[in-house]
Amino acid sequence: xxxxxxxxxxxxxxxxxxxxxxxxxxxxxxxxxxxxxxxxxxx
Numbered sequence: 001x002x003x004x005x006x007x008x009x010x011x012x013x014x015x016x017x018x019x020x021x022x023x024x025x026x027x028x029x030x031x032x033x034x035x036x037x038x039x040x041x042x043x
Contacts, residue, residue, distance in 0.1 A: 007015075012026050024033045 010022055012031065016022075016024050016026070016031070024031055026032075
């Protein structure tokens with residue numbers, strides 16, 4: 001049996017807030033952050 005566990009959406013949001021990761025968010029099961037660049041050559 002695996003020692004890995006699945007975290008609930010509320011647990012993920014709480015941990016992001018606790019760690020001060022205000023630019024990160026949970027969306028459709030993914031932890032995401034949006035970056036704005038000057039265009040695709042800069043990414």
